[in-house]
Amino acid sequence: MSDSDSAAQADLTPSDIDAAKRVRDAHAALRAELGKVIVGLDDVIDQLLISIFARGHCLLVGVPGLAKTLLISTVAQTLSLSFNRIQFTPDLMPADITGTEVIQEDKTTGQRGFKFIHGPIFANVILADEINRTPPKTQAALLEAMQERQVSAGGKKHVLEPPFFVLATQNPIEQEGTYPLPEAQLDRFMFLVKVEYPSLEEELRIVEMTTRPMVTKVQQVLTGKDIMEIQDIVRRVPISEHVVRYVLQLVRSTRVDDENAPDLVRQRVAWGAGPRASQFLILGAKARALLHGRLYVSIEDVQKVALPVLRHRVLTTYGAEAEGYTSDRLIQELMDLIPAGKNEALRDDRLPNVLGS
16 A cells, blocks of 8 residues: 555544445445345446445436436435426426426515525436426536535525536437537536346346335435435545546546647547546545445546546547547547556455455
């Protein structure tokens, strides 16, 4: 372990270790409860929980019928949080999300005044269903809430009660009546998670579960206070300097104008990732380390969260798309190009598990 690792470990208190154990146990309990309703989607569930524990927002992209909406609503039930679903449609207006001011009369004095009526955005978990089906003007109503955790209306700021998450879904194949999310909107999402078709065995279980009489209730595992405590411990997880430098090298190498960008990027990337990608890579890696019973971060943690963090922040050129280069393929090849060096000593299987079994 390097000197920077040891110094960072010294900042951890026994209460931090106890809190980290609770994170690991909570993760196992959440997976067990979600397994009562959701079949498969193990990686999707882990990425969704990582984004929540890292205080980020998550966008799930997949064709209809893959349980995206069911997954998010079930997660909200297990987290004992207030939950609102907003169905995005072409005629949805910004005030339908944030709320609006109405004139209200005081019956005792007869005086009239404006009162702000909260919209559905005022909840802990917001399911933005089919977020790309509403025009950019309405999509933009989410920007302040996602970034600042507040809503401005009538010259006043209305703070959103923490914890606050926007968990959105998007259909990648339907084009009619849709409005692609602007890059500024996409960048607010920590993860873009792809939801794939189930395997044969998983689909068999899905069919069996959903075509027979059954009533399944999930138990509440975490409260809002628990989640905020987990978010705090995630930020206190130590990370060594060379892991941070690996993150910076990965992100900066996606930028065409960077002097160290490889030919792969110069020839096939139109726009690279910004500093927010570095922040989310580190936070996501910290959260993943906790979920796997460790109190410091490995290179493998970074690599496991790289695709959901970077795939919507690295834009390929039209020529690259014609060659069959997706963002995922480019990011994976880029990670293969970046030498691990001394980072090889920090693989998951070589790190001590300070939390025990």
